[in-house]
Amino acid sequence: MKKILINARKEDYENLLPLFEGVYHVIVHADGVYQVKVFVPDSDLDAFIERIKPAIDMRYRENLIEVLSPDFVISPYLKRAEEKTKTPEKTPIEELLDTTKPYQKFDAGKVVLTSIAGIIALTGLFLNNVAIIIGAMLLSPILGPIYGFAINMAIGKARDGMRSIGVLAGLLACVFALSALTTFALNLVTPLAITSEILSRTEVSPIYIFMAVLLGFASVLALARGMSDLIAGVAIAAALLPPTAVMGIALAMMHPYLLPSTVLVLENVIGMMAGALIATLTLRIGPREYYEQVAARRFITRTVLLIVVLAAILLALSMVLTPLV
Template sequence: MPLKMLQVTVPVAAEAHVKKIAASNSVVSCERLAELDGDHVQYVLLTRAGERQKVIDDIQKLLATSSRARINIMPVEATLPDVEAREAGDTREELMIKMRQGAHLDSGYLVLTLLSTIVALIGMVQDNVAVVIGAMVIAPLLGPNLAFAFGTSLGDKKLMSDAFTTAFTGMSVAIAMAAIVGMIWGELPESQELLGRTEVGLGGMALAAASGIAGVLSLTSGLSMTLVGVMVAVALLPPAATLGFMLGIKQWQLANGALLLLIVNVVCVNLAGLLVFFAKGIRPRLWFERRMATPYILSGMAVWSLLLLLLIFVIGATPS
């Protein structure tokens, strides 16, 4: 969303700093609301996307002056007279809230993963593309993958750990559920949708990379995640479900193909996400935090890139 309102509570002694920050960053408006009990005052700043991160970073330096100091970020649907603000985007702090939600592992996430796996298997076994797409809408696989890339770009070890645990658990649940269905089914169905997920090529890599790039661009621009969620789920859930199903019916060679496709997609999505976060300038606020995050960023790029090159070599050496 292009315009957002910052509701700022600071000590009265910091009023001049708030006004200076607003003036130096050319915010749309800066209005004093009221003086509060305990020598505090509230201001509201109407900000555009391009200036919002700098304003928040500067005001955060004032938060340490009082335990009551606070910044509330609120959406603005419209304002009159109209303000030209074409650029849309979320700040680092807003993205962090979304990423923590995406990396959160709870019963709801597990239930959605189970349901989407069952629906995806039904669609693939029946060669019903519409049903497979319906499963992709359910699948909550976008969050943990992008959260891991986001945590890497900030050097946030806890977020990276939570995201990895959630992503690994989700994949494991999908594979286990599909394996159970495969054991019950007992034979290989004649399904192009299913067999198509046992082969991997450069086209599959391009799909996963495009999904990761689209996901991060949508996220950082504050746009709806629905369509992007479908794209990433298409890249991740079907090969995971296919892998489990092939293991369940003991088709080891086809299972290897599905596993290779799943690994390729995970690597491409994470590498693309990390590169876009880096290109968009997502960094920690403090200089020493940025310095500590640099090894994580460089290591992440190096590891994902090397894995991708290794996978390209394996795919090229695998007989078709």
């Protein structure tokens, strides 16, 4: 159950009043502003916001819409209303956008956490220990930027979407540089063995990009539906963190494998971006206003074309490199 608090001027309140029919609500009039408290089932929230938002002129500071989640509500009427609703639950656009904000800028916490995860993954790769590599995936905050990219592009906020990709590129660059420097330094002290876990992440194949599309789709679907981000985050990290660490190893001591490992990482990134965008289209995530919808479609079309071109290049490289590795 959600509680919606609406402040509206008299003019806007008159537009809103017909929309409250059949919805449990309480109205208070104070200082020329109407305050309306509305309770709706979770599954009806997005549709209700869709109805009331056009009726309020949000240019006025008196007008606002606030959504809260009460710990519990005791009301037989609301309980019956919630039991009767059959609408599939849909997370409001505003809530989705709010969850992407932390992934649009660098902060020390993300860099440190990703760097630690990269070192742990590097250790697991050289020890040929799958358990250690999985432990590194649990720490890595790489899922957020891909999710932020997909949601913001679907809403038409291309600049915020590209910021998220910039954060992802920066985090992967940290893992790459740290892995290369650590490998170079350790190799000066003691010879390092090339394990099967390392070699397995230098193999390229066109199938990887299609697997990455499915992974990106499933991850955004899970997050948008309010499912746990732990499993999705581990899956994303599995596709990006160890291969990026292998890129660093290849730069330091396995030069012939640098290109294949780089292609593998790019395949995973491009594939997951494509899958994430497909998920937003499947879930019909988009802006509410018509002019914003037009802008969003334009941005998505351009992004899809760019992803298709990059994917075609990577597929061609994969087919060329496959017999060589």
